[in-house]
Amino acid sequence: MNKNKKVTKAIIPAAGLGTRFLPETKALPKEMLPIVDTPTIQFIVEEAKKSGIKDIIIVIGKGKRSIEDHFDSNPELEANLEAKNKIDMLKSITKTNDMNIYFIRQSHPRGLGDAVYTARSFIGNEPFVVMLGDDVMEDKVPLTKQLMDSFENTGASTLAVKKVPHDQISKYGVIDPTEEVSDGLYNVRKFVEKPSPEDAPSDLAIIGRYLLTPEIFDILENTQKDASGEIQLTDAIDELNQTQRVFAHEFKGKRFDTGNKLTWLETNIVFGLRHPEIADGLRDYIKDLGKKLEKEDSGK
Ligand code: G1P
Numbered sequence: 664m665n666k667n668k669k670v671t672k673a674i675i676p677a678a679g680l681g682t683r684f685l686p687e688t689k690a691l692p693k694e695m696l697p698i699v700d701t702p703t704i705q706f707i708v709e710e711a712k713k714s715g716i717k718d719i720i721i722v723i724g725k726g727k728r729s730i731e732d733h734f735d736s737n738p739e740l741e742a743n744l745e746a747k748n749k750i751d752m753l754k755s756i757t758k759t760n761d762m763n764i765y766f767i768r769q770s771h772p773r774g775l776g777d778a779v780y781t782a783r784s785f786i787g788n789e790p791f792v793v794m795l796g797d798d799v800m801e802d803k804v805p806l807t808k809q810l811m812d813s814f815e816n817t818g819a820s821t822l823a824v825k826k827v828p829h830d831q832i833s834k835y836g837v838i839d840p841t842e843e844v845s846d847g848l849y850n851v852r853k854f855v856e857k858p859s860p861e862d863a864p865s866d867l868a869i870i871g872r873y874l875l876t877p878e879i880f881d882i883l884e885n886t887q888k889d890a891s892g893e894i895q896l897t898d899a900i901d902e903l904n905q906t907q908r909v910f911a912h913e914f915k916g917k918r919f920d921t922g923n924k925l926t927w928l929e930t931n932i933v934f935g936l937r938h939p940e941i942a943d944g945l946r947d948y949i950k951d952l953g954k955k956l957e958k959e960d961s962g963k
Contacts, residue, residue: 670811670874671717672791675707676778678724678769683923692727694796696927699934699941701755702733703921706799708759714808716792718763720785722778724770734764774893780883788877790814793896795871799930802916810874813848813912820879820903821848821910823872825918832863836897838911839864847913851904856889856897867911869897870918879903 681693694704704721711719723730737756744753769781779793792807800806806823813821824838836856840849853864873896882899889895903909919933920926935945 668790670790670792670814671715672786672789673711673716673719673807674779674782674786674791674793675704675711675719675721675796676769676775676793677704677727677730677796678722678772678778680724680772684927690726692723692730694727695729695733696921698799698919698921698930699938703799704730704796705733705759707794707796708734708762708764710800710805710807711792711794712759712762713805714792714811716762716807718765718785720765720767720782722769722781723766724768724772731766734759734762736760774888774895776883776886776894776896776899779896780880780894783880783883786877786880790820790874790876793873793875797920797922798871799919799921800870800872800914800916801919802914806872806914806916807874809914810872810912813910814874817848817908817910819908819910820873820875820900821912822854822874822900823870823914824849824867824911825870825914826866827868829860829863829866832860832866832868833857835868835870836895836900837863837865838867838869840867840911844910847915849911849913851909851911854897854901854904854909856895867913869911870914872914873900875900876903876907878907 677692677694679693681688684693684696695702698706708719721730741753741757765785767781767785769778792810794807810821810823827835834857836854837858838849838851839853839855841852843849855864879899882902883894886894886899889898900909919930921930932949936942
């Protein structure tokens, strides 16, 4: 039974083209976009580490070499920082050196379902998590750990969901929940990928953390491309839900969406205001920024 199997592996899909951030992402991976001074993908790997995940496979594509370099150790730089007694900096570049991080290439971007399928032989016959790189999650217990804890009770696949404003719903996979079986854990009738707001069965959106049983791979193997030409993970999950239960776990913590320009910038401001080195300067800068700019413009 799945319940007795421990979750130790994560897949981080990072092969997407990142078109929302062009021209920045022409040569650089969007996963390396910084939140102040830290690449977004570093937050994901840290969440995995804090959740007790041991092995991570990152699915990359063309132009993603810098992700490999980022997670490689850098003995020269480490020795240099150590010699200069720059301990905080040293810690910042070695935080996840103890994780086992592997890379695999998805040669043709064919959607999230295909990216996950690429890691099949790495995962084998074990339950695992999928962590999407666009969101930084914050809560007392890391979201991935919340899913793992839930799995210990149910032995079933479980997806993280969160309420989003109705006019945003068509950007997400959406659930049609039936009853709430325990606090924040829902049975689901249907999983629908990016419905129009009129057709959306609820405002509970899938937010990029999935705990899945390995049976998903047999389904993904045969999942057809959708109208946009992509193999959708949501479609495969909907099919899995016909043969074994798939739960939705409502995330009550904070979610920072770094996947589009505006919310990425907002995230940078929030993290900047928390950063000891720049918090004061940034606070001063943004205070009355609107008025300051107005004044400058009218003086032109
Ligand atoms: C993907 C999934 C979608 C999910 C979203 C979360 O979409 O296909 O179901 O809600 O991630 O960020 P994407 O953002 O890659 O278009």
